[in-house]
Amino acid sequence: MYMPISAHEHLPACSEALPRFADKSWWLTKQVAVFAPTEMDDLVFEPAIPVLGQRIQGTNGLTAAQGLAYFGDAGVPALLNALSNSNAETRKIASRVLISLPDPRVTAAMRSLFFDPDHSVRYHAFCYAQEHWDLSFLRPLTKLLNDTNVGFQVEVTFELHRHLDDSAIAICNRFSQEDGLSTKQEEAELLFTNSTSQARLLGLEILWEVGSLSAVERMISMLDDRSVEVRYYVAQKLTNLTGQKFGTDNAAWKTWWASNKSDFKPRNPTD
Numbered sequence: 001m002y003m004p005i006s007a008h009e010h011l012p013a014c015s016e017a018l019p020r021f022a023d024k025s026w027w028l029t030k031q032v033a034v035f036a037p038t039e040m041d042d043l044v045f046e047p048a049i050p051v052l053g054q055r056i057q058g059t060n061g062l063t064a065a066q067g068l069a070y071f072g073d074a075g076v077p078a079l080l081n082a083l084s085n086s087n088a089e090t091r092k093i094a095s096r097v098l099i100s101l102p103d104p105r106v107t108a109a110m111r112s113l114f115f116d117p118d119h120s121v122r123y124h125a126f127c128y129a130q131e132h133w134d135l136s137f138l139r140p141l142t143k144l145l146n147d148t149n150v151g152f153q154v155e156v157t158f159e160l161h162r163h164l165d166d167s168a169i170a171i172c173n174r175f176s177q178e179d180g181l182s183t184k185q186e187e188a189e190l191l192f193t194n195s196t197s198q199a200r201l202l203g204l205e206i207l208w209e210v211g212s213l214s215a216v217e218r219m220i221s222m223l224d225d226r227s228v229e230v231r232y233y234v235a236q237k238l239t240n241l242t243g244q245k246f247g248t249d250n251a252a253w254k255t256w257w258a259s260n261k262s263d264f265k266p267r268n269p270t271d
Contacts, residue, residue: 048071049071049074049075049078052064052065052068052075052078053078053081053082056068056085056090057090062093065079065082065093065096066097069100072101073103076105077105079094079101080094080098080106080109082094083098083109088118088121091118091121092120092124095116095124095128096120096124098110098124098128099124099127107128107132107134107137110128110129111125114126114137114140114141114144115143119147119148119149119152122144122147122152126141126159129141130159138160141160142160142191144156145194145196146194150195150196153195153196153198153199154196154198157199157202160202161202161205191206192222200222200225200227200230201230201233203222204219204222204230204233204234204237207219207237208237208240211241211266213261213264215266216238216241216266217257219237219241220234220253222234223235223248223250231248232248235248238253241266242266244256
């Protein structure tokens, strides 16, 4: 195409890169290069998932992990592989991204992450449990009540309370004669001996829900609790189950229990 205006006036940058434009009015040009067959290569596109899986360990690891998440189910294996990495930062990134991917494979992996040495990884596993609850989380989550981070203990307690029915069956079945499940005394004691009063109150709530003879007996023992609040609620729950009104008088409850235990039939818990 011919233009009656000089190119270098309207395309100064092109005039510098392509000197033949200078003082010319042709705006169309063609460049030709000749390649020998041995110099020609096809473009190669590497599979994205393996590449991104390797990049999780790099400086842009989070971006790579998020890219894997976009692949959905197909990206899960690479993210799960990163969870077993010895580098805590890599595990943090992978566990953080996996929170948004509900998948049976992720659920199984998260159960072991509750015991990861890195607190952030444990917290990400906890967040996944909050978003995608599964009954299999109950046992490992209960053990987090002894986590070194007290604030985390409180969050775990509230999450367990959200699943109180599950907790009553799986943690405190030793207090029930009807459920037929195996004893989990160690797990139950994680609640009753926990340093936070919220966890002990959760244990109390579960005992009250169970309402068996052994549950009442364990509740009476909680009248020795160091927390005034816990003792107050123990007395309320005992009165609700037994109809007796001894307040927080531990000795009175123990005396009454010694005389009435053999004939006692728990009342149905009521609000």
